[in-house]
Structures are given as structure tokens and as C-alpha cells.
Amino acid sequence: MKLRLYSIVIIAVLTLVLPAVFLRGTLPQQTATEIDGLSQFASMQGVSLGPVIWREGFDNASTWALSGSIPAILQVNNSLSLKIVFPSRTTAQAISIFHNVSLPLDQGPIVTLGLQVSGGISYGVRFWGVTASNKPFSAWHEGSTLQHRRGLGIFETVSANLVSESSIPNPTLSLAGARITRIALYLEAAPLVSGTFSMHVSNLRANSVLMTKASSNEVSGNFTVLVADLGPSIATQKLYQVFVGLDIKGSTDLSYVPYFTTGAKVAAQGYTYVTKVATTYELALLSPLQINSSPLFAGNVHSSSLVVSAKTGEISFFRLNSISIRFFSTQSPRSASLDPTTSRDLVFYFFVFLFIIPAAMVALVVKVFKDEH
Template identity: 60%
Template sequence: MRIRLRLYPILVILVLTLAIPTIFLRGTFQQKTVLEVDGLNNFSSLESVSLGPIIWAESFNNLTTWSLSSNAPGVLQLNSSMVLSVAFPLKSVPQAVTASRTLNLSLDKNPAITLTLAVTSGASYGIRFYGLTSSGTNFAAWREGSLLQHRRGLGTQETISANLVSEFLLANPKLPLAGSRITKLSLYIEAAPLISGKFSMKLTTLQANLIVTNKIESNRLNGNFTAVIADLGPTIQSQGLFQVFVGLDIKGSTDLSYVPYFISGASVLAQGFTYIPKVATTYELALLQPSFVNSSPLFVGKPSSSSIVVSAKTGEMTFFRLNSVSIRFLSSLSAPAQALSPANYQLLLFYYFIFLFVAPTGMIVLLVKVFRDEE
């Protein structure tokens, strides 16, 4: 009984030693909480979007419209397709060859470019656009980090589409859109350092289409369309964005699959999985997260708005209804005690010293003394 009574103070000291740092240090660092916002508070319209008629197409019969520039020998051939071939020697620096074509596409017409091509595996490639504003200022309508840059050659045919207005806005947010036009397209093949060999790009389709839209001030759409843009009003901040839940009803062709996006202007802030319509119900609650972003839709909303874009990956939609949009942010509590000030820093060091060194040492000494007394 004497041993148990003597051990009670030790147990109390142990509990206090473990609990006191939690009690007194819990407010030293910022804590996170989830703030939920109803994304439909400023909802204004739904817009159905599809590719319209072809306004221009490459015929691959006029070599003078193309030019070749590179720091490696390249060969450009036109014969019902464009073939860019290059033999990269072994070098310790990156190498590239570029083929360019003149264009004259007004951004006021909201055009989209579609290319069908195949690039040898082992090399990378990219697509870049250049143009002029209405005042004659040159601009580049491409940016590093875009999915159109440094793509891995697969050795198989791919179809790639680009919204020229979106590419312009993402690369030049301060330039005027009205009156601007795309005047040049460049395609390049590149090899990383110490990569050598023969590589090629075969382009079989190059065309521009109008983008056809139909906007209604309602939360539902009927018809045949490949994308839906829901205008959520003024751009919503992206800082601290955690998750977006979108409740929707959707119908479409038997091969329909679609991807939802949360977009601010032309920038993708969050993306969902690839969904297919359910058999038992038309309803879907889609989860979008910033960490899921690995693509961008062909169609986006207004530069000054945030939007939910639902883009068909295969097939097309025939019915769409937007039921709910829940936007969740991770916000930091802003209590003054949460900032790690110099005073808090010194106090933290003091607690570390006491509870990591002094308290354990004292407990060991106390235990030794107790058991010696018992002997």
C-alpha cells in the first residue's frame, strides 16, 4: 500500500507534464478551419457551347506559308500533310527545331484551333501562337506551364484543341482583346540534353472553328452541346481554396463522359474526376479539388467571372441542370496569440527546455528515490 501511495504523486506529475504543453501551447501556431460559400449567390446564367463551322483549314499545298528555324538541321515537307523531320546529334544542352505558319485569325470571332498530329516517342513537342493587338503591339499567346508546351511524344496520333481567346488572356491579362488577331502558329520538336536520334512530327489536320454559344438566364439547358458554362458572378479568390462540390443533373449520348472544372477567368482553380451518367438517376454530386488539376477545358467563361465548366470528354450532352455549388476554403484563425512573435518564440523555447529536459530528469530522480526508500 505504501508503494501505491508514493506512486500517486508520480502519476499526477506525469499527467501534468504531458497536458500542460497542450494547454498552454495550443494557440502558438495558426489553426485551420473550413469556410463554406454558396457558389450560386451571384449566379447569372448558363451557356451551352459547341464547336461551330470551320472558318479556315490548312490545305498542305503551299510551302511558302511555312518557315523553318532551328539550331539543328531539320527538313519540312508538305504533301497532303506537314512532316517536320530532324536528326538531333548528341549534346549536353537541349535542342529544338521549329516550323511556323502565318495565320490571320481575329480573336473577335472567338476561334478555336484543332490539330491532329503524331510525334515520335522520345522527343517532346509544343504549340505556340503569336499575334498583334489593334494598335499593332506584338504579343505571344502562350505561356510556360501550359498543357500545350513540352508535351511528350507518344508515337501515335493525337487530336489537340486550343481556345485562342483563352490562350491570349492567360498569357496577356493586361492587353486589350478587342481587335487583336493571331498572326502566327509555331510547332516545335525538342530533345532533352544527351538525347540524340531521328525524330519527326506529322501534322494531318490543322483548322479553325467558330465557337457557337447559347446563353440563357436559367439553371437548366436542353439541346445538343459539348460544354456548359455556369457564370457564378465576379471572380472568386483562389487563396485557400480547398474543395468545390457541384450538384448537377445531366443526360447525353450513350458514350458521354465529362469533366467538371472550377475556373476564375481563364485559369483552372479546381478539377473533378471524369464522370459518366448514372443508370438509375441523372443526379451527380461532383467533387473538385485543386490537386486534381491536370487539364483545361476548351471553353471558358468571361475574363471577369468565376464559372463552373462541365466539358464533355466523349459524346455530347442533351440536358443539364445546375442544382448547387458549394465552395470550401481553408481559412486561418487570426487571433493575435497565434502569431509566433519573438516573445512567443522565447516562451516556446522555455517550455521545450522544461518539458523535454527538466521534467523527465526530475521524474527519473523521483522514481529512483521512491524505490530506494522502499528498499
């Protein structure tokens, strides 16, 4: 009887396994495709801050306008101080101050603020401008690191690339003749947040940008950012990973973050890397899942770019050796549907699995016990 029971077990296992072996799943696995990011390489440039083109002197209170329904105290005397008492409310509250400027976008201005904001509230910086034909546009967008920043209660330095801030909400904006005409600083309190809060601004200026261009894949100098123009923008909806092989040298305290950008938007970001003692080579991994910041300097708004931004220190030499851009393969909609042949196979599978195999098992067991008795 034991021999027959073993036979039944073996037959049962084979009959259950064979349908799964021969009738496999019909949905294809998602794979990755890869392209060479250097196939349309255009140029390399090193970027650093240039001279100051505008600085706010904080010597005329009439040039600042306060906007909001909540009473506040604004003082301008070699610096700017804003003090406000937010009452307890069930809705969010905000107050803004505005200042007129004239900053040509074709100079690539970088605005830097030195400020301190009370803890417990948030703050932000926004810009507006006009085109060459005096058509107004907004130069800010939700999702920017300049919006809804948490007040820390300590002195901070905040920088904004006005070309990037203008280009993201206005992809077709022409920089020629366009300029930023207005800047706003705001404080905001979440619902049920109340108390006395303040903002102190001690520095507000704009710098031009200095660029060192190279037609090859390497550049030398003293830079805070390296930008490699990879050619026309690459669609990144299915972006998986970017691998970058590079050689880099710099100051002893150099640390840097690589970004892959499409236009002015960050599509993938790498970790923070430091230079090595034994070699200048680094293989960097960038991923869309790693995005938590954006570089101060971006690439061409009509191109895809690799941006290597110094977090500390300066870059003195950079060479781009390779860049592999990987995408999830695109599946056609019908790949998830069932064709008639597959449907017939599945019907046969369920018929065998649910009816024939159980019936055969019962028949075998009954026969074994009848023979024994």
C-alpha cells in the first residue's frame, strides 16, 4: 500500500506542476533599455558667480510695499525687519512684502538673500517679470525649493537662478529682452498657528554668471558648477537610472552632487560624492527617486544636461567619460490583454486543474483502498 501511495503522490505532483511549466504567464516582464548620453554631446562649460550687478541698500522704506489683511510692522534701515502677530485661525494666513527691480534675464542673474525667519512658520520668495514686448509673466512655481520653506530661527543664505525660475513655468519664454521686475517675500502660518513672528533680511543682491566653455568633454578652471549639454531634450517619463563615469579634481573640501536635467527641471539626482585620494575617477548613480534638491545653475532650457554642482569647495578639473541613460521599456496597451489562443489555453488549464486532476486523484485513492480490502 505504501508503494501505491507514493505513486499517487508522485503522479499528483507531476500533474500539478506540468500545466504551470507548459502554460506560462502571458504578461511580459518590464525590462530596461539604454542609450548613450554622449551620442549628441554638444558642449561643456564651467560656471561660477560673476560680479554683483544689483544690490539692495535697504535705505528707502517707500520702495517696499506691504500686502496682507493682518497688521504688521515693517522697518527698513540698512536691513529689513518684518514683525507680525498671527491670530489663531482655522485657515492658513500669510503676509507679503514687494519690491521693484530690473534684472535682465540674458545676464543669467543669480539672486542671493541673507535672512532669518522665526521657527514655527514658513516663508518663500517669488518673482515676476516682463518679456521684451512688456508681456507680464510669473517667474515662480509650486514645488520649487524657494516656496514654503520652514523657518529655522537662524541665519540662512538662499539663492535663486532667475533663468531657471522663469523657464520652468514658461517653457517657451525668450530670454532676449526679458527681465525680472518684481520680487516678493512672504510669511505664512498654518491653521491654528498663532503668535509673534519675524523676518530679518540683511542682504539682497544679484550676481551675473561667468561661463568657461569648452567644445571637448573636459574643462579646467575654478568653478562651482559643471554643465554638460547632451543635446536636444530627452523624454524622461520612463527614466530608470543614469550612470555617469567622470574624472574630477578640486579643493580639499570638495563635495558635489550630480544632476540629470531636462530643460530647467531635474529628472534624476545622485548622492553627495567626495573626491578620492587614489583616483580621480568616479562612477555616479543618478535616480529619479533621489531627487531632493535642485542645482543653482541649470543647463540649456531646450536641452538635456548633466549638471555637477559643488556642495562645498570648488572644482578645478572635470572630464565626462561616459553617461548611460536607462529607461523602463514601454509596453503596448495590448500586451496586458488576452488573445484568443491564450484564452483557450487558460480555459483548458482551468478545466484540467479544477476538474480532471481532482477527479483522477479521487479515482486513484478509491481504487487503492478497494484493492487493499
